[in-house]
Amino acid sequence: MFTHLDENQQPRMVDISQKVAGDRRAVAQCIVQLPKAIKDYLTGQEIFLKKGPVIQTAIIAGTMAVKKTADLIPFCHTLPIHGCKFDINIVYQKRDYLEIFLQCAVNTNYKTGVEMEALCGVSVAALTIYDMCKSISSEIIIKNTKLIEKTGGKADVSQTPLYGLVLTGGKSRRMGKDKALINYQGQPHGQYIYDLLAKYCEQVFLSARPSQWQGTPLENLPTLVDRGESVGPMSGILTALQSYPGVNWLIIACDLAYINSTMVEKLIAQARQDLVATCYENADQGFPEALCGFYTPLALQLFTKAQNIGLHCPVKILQMADCQLIKPDNLFDIANINSPEDYGQIN
Numbered sequence: 001m002f003t004h005l006d007e008n009q010q011p012r013m014v015d016i017s018q019k020v021a022g023d024r025r026a027v028a029q030c031i032v033q034l035p036k037a038i039k040d041y042l043t044g045q046e047i048f049l050k051k052g053p054v055i056q057t058a059i060i061a062g063t064m065a066v067k068k069t070a071d072l073i074p075f076c077h078t079l080p081i082h083g084c085k086f087d088i089n090i091v092y093q094k095r096d097y098l099e100i101f102l103q104c105a106v107n108t109n110y111k112t113g114v115e116m117e118a119l120c121g122v123s124v125a126a127l128t129i130y131d132m133c134k135s136i137s138s139e140i141i142i143k144n145t146k147l148i149e150k151t152g153g154k155a156d157v158s159q160t161p162l163y164g165l166v167l168t169g170g171k172s173r174r175m176g177k178d179k180a181l182i183n184y185q186g187q188p189h190g191q192y193i194y195d196l197l198a199k200y201c202e203q204v205f206l207s208a209r210p211s212q213w214q215g216t217p218l219e220n221l222p223t224l225v226d227r228g229e230s231v232g233p234m235s236g237i238l239t240a241l242q243s244y245p246g247v248n249w250l251i252i253a254c255d256l257a258y259i260n261s262t263m264v265e266k267l268i269a270q271a272r273q274d275l276v277a278t279c280y281e282n283a284d285q286g287f288p289e290a291l292c293g294f295y296t297p298l299a300l301q302l303f304t305k306a307q308n309i310g311l312h313c314p315v316k317i318l319q320m321a322d323c324q325l326i327k328p329d330n331l332f333d334i335a336n337i338n339s340p341e342d343y344g345q346i347n
């Protein structure tokens with residue numbers, strides 16, 4: 001559902017009460033073009049007019065505007081402004097006109113981003129320059145207002161491509177038959193998870209050993225074959241991170257019998273781009289379910305380092321890292337079915 005509309009299709013402020021706070025930063029830019037006549041008042045990077053110093057005044061006005069954004073833009077949340085910095089650069093272009101490049105960087109630690117604050121700040125700073133200079137000439141153009149950087153939070157998550165990985169490369173020794181071929185939800189479970197992830201991901205791969213799925217119902221699905229000698233799920237994860245280092249990964253083991261769209265959506269909604277991973281928590285023991293998680297590009301360095309020191313257990317690796325844990329709605333949602341006994345219990 002489009003979160004800016006309520007159930008009656010009326011606009012609303014998005015409810016962010018359940019979102020996790022984090023460091024967020026946004027930088028907006030805008031250019032004010034001024035006629036040659038203003039050059040007479042220019043000393044270094046300041047324009048001195050009878051009304052006062054133009055650039056300093058613009059910075060003060062822009063900073064105040066950043067703090068007032070929620071009062072001006074109807075569906076903006078009120079949020080704490082933890083930092084606000086203007087960078088202003090005046091350039092005399094082609095001996096014909098002046099261009100003032102304004103940048104406004106805003107920081108917060110909150111549940112939602114500060115791009116509107118940065119855009120509002122830079123816009124009001126530009127309008128202030130206009131107001132200060134208009135008595136000299138009204139040939140002033142405000143142009144190129146745009147967001148040039150945004151980091152932290154979920155928006156970043158949606159800006160980075162999301163790929164899916166179904167871990168199927170195990171030997172299923174305890175089960176005695178391939179777990180990815182077991183039918184829990186009306187089809188081989190590897191196919192079920194593949195289809196599930198394909199709803200949310202730009203690309204999905206099975207993670208497997210060489211030729212593993214040839215001659216089986218999974219043989220036509222895109223596959224990433226483990227690089228090097230297989231050392232369990234770590235091999236599949238590292239192969240994926242190395243093959244596509246710039247993307248986020250949803251990584252799900254093929255023996256999660258109950259994985260469903262609600263769980264995947266919750267993982268995506270709460271995922272944090274500034275952390276290595278966001279995983280479900282194993283409720284009994286409080287450890288990260290590393291094989292049911294959202295991994296960011298930060299994971300590549302961590303997993304490479306771990307591999308280099310002979311650490312191959314994804315759970316242990318994530319326990320040492322900055323990883324967000326989220327609780328499953330039901331305990332058995334994250335159960336992994338490893339043996340005929342496990343299988344017997346669920347039926």
Ligand SMILES: Nc1nc2c(ncn2[C@@H]2O[C@H](COP(=O)(O)OP(=O)(O)OP(=O)(O)O)[C@@H](O)[C@H]2O)c(=O)[nH]1
Nearest residue numbers: 167168169170171172173174230232233236253254
């Ligand atoms: N790509 C890849 N995935 C693996 C490898 N080993 C295990 N996995 C996957 O990782 C997940 C968890 O595996 P486990 O349940 O610990 O082990 P398993 O090999 O499947 O089963 P057992 O042989 O009974 O231990 C499953 O989805 C496996 O398919 C591997 O060497 N490569």
Ligand SMILES: [Mg+2]
Nearest residue numbers: 255336337338
């Ligand atoms: Mg398992």
